[in-house]
Amino acid sequence: MxxxxxxxxxxxxxxxxxxxxxxxxxxxxxxxxxxxxxxxxxxxxxxxxxxxxxxxxxxxxxxxxxxxxxxxxxxxxxxxxxxxxxxxxEFLPQAAAAEEVEAAIASAIAQVNGQGITGAPAMGKVMALVKAELAGRADMSAVSAQVKARLM
Known part of the structure; x- marks a missing residue:
């Protein structure tokens, strides 16, 4: 970069x-x-x-x-x-749209589930994937809450 x-x-x-x-x-x-x-x-x-x-x-x-x-x-x-x-x-990249955040979460969950990991243990792996994709463009605490809601 x-x-x-x-x-x-x-x-x-x-x-x-x-x-x-x-x-x-x-x-x-x-x-x-x-x-x-x-x-x-x-x-x-x-x-x-x-x-x-x-x-x-x-x-x-x-x-x-x-x-x-x-x-x-x-x-x-x-x-x-x-x-x-x-x-x-002002110095952060433009925020990701809600649809983009949803797509990133869905993609990460599918990828982690494909590895056979589901439920609570998948949280960390999903967040790692999402954070890599949305770094600086989304509030990670809000994203974390969305991921948790979808996994539980």
Whole structure:
């Protein structure tokens, strides 16, 4: 896979600096720091798929934070997290359509059932196949719930 996301992210940081958009700039810098940390830890340059995985992790954290803040009645902090979530989602590939998600799940279940694995033990194998196909394009927690409903 090519390496186009990191330069795109650097350009977005420069644009946010020029526009003096502090909230956006903070989010982008935080994302760059997470990517850089992973590169330093692994002592290699990350490709787009790995950068997308980092962005997905950040998006998941924001969604969890939003839910926690709203539950605690901290609307202002939840709004800030929602703004960060919007910025992060700009760098994810276009979301898969519901039909595409359904097709990927059906295909993965058929493939796993073809190996003779059914029921609960098939969950991990199905999710591995679906995640490979829909990486960065679908909310995996929602996909997991759909897979579980179809397997049980």
């Amino acid at each position: 090519s390496n186009t996301l990191k330069p795109q992210l650097a350009d977005a940081v420069k644009t946010a600096m020029r526009a003096k958009d502090a909230p956006r700039l903070g989010t982008l810098r935080f994302l760059q720091a997470a990517i850089k940390q992973k590169e330093v830890d692994e002592r290699r340059e990350l490709d787009d798929a790995e950068v997308i995985a980092i962005i997905e992790k950040q998006v998941k954290q924001r969604r969890e934070s939003i839910a926690a803040f709203e539950q605690a009645g901290r609307a202002e902090t939840a709004e800030q997290e929602k703004a960060e979530l919007t910025v992060l989602q």
